[in-house]
Amino acid sequence: DVKVTQSSRYLVKRTGEKVFLECVQDMDHENMFWYRQDPGLGLRLIYFSYDVKMKEKGDIPEGYSVSREKKERFSLILESASTNQTSMYLCASWEAGGYNEQFFGPGTRLTVL
């Protein structure tokens, strides 16, 4: 069974802290994605990666960076957390050449105080 895991389900951080959100997939997928989900706004793409050490900005990259040192792991970094980054963060992976179905992790609900 395919699996995408995220390091934390719930996280509480202080303004200005550096925050790491980790995502791991066991499907050997090339592509991985980070979204944030907010009420009334749906899912918005922050960054995606189509290979190790490769990354592309999504629709809302400001305030975020990413790291992909290994194929199975994709990290989202909040360099200096702010209250407007309080949100649900969802990671997904996709196998190139498939029917474009993305597989999602359970999400991390981040609260920045």
Place this chain on the structure above:
Amino acid sequence: GNSVTQMEGPVTLSEEAFLTINCTYTATGYPSLFWYVQYPGEGLQLLLKATKADDKGSNKGFEATYRKETTSFHLEKGSVQVSDSAVYFCALSEGGSQGNLIFGKGTKLSVKP
């Protein structure tokens, strides 16, 4: 650019009622279309998909037909259950090698006993 529009919620139904959640899209070319479901506290799961015009996706009693002439992919279920209470997202794939999805804003469904 490509976009997905789905009916706004919340939608509240009684058990065994008929469900329709409307979804229309704007896209160039021939996208694949998806419905994802998010149960409370969880990530997104693929509910059903259709990859070409006139295809019907179905799963767990839900159905949606890819209508190119009306650019629609409406979700239907003949008799909803309390366990169907969730947020439903319509999405399209832009194709290409990166697997990016464009999501609607989501429709929250509540089913009362």
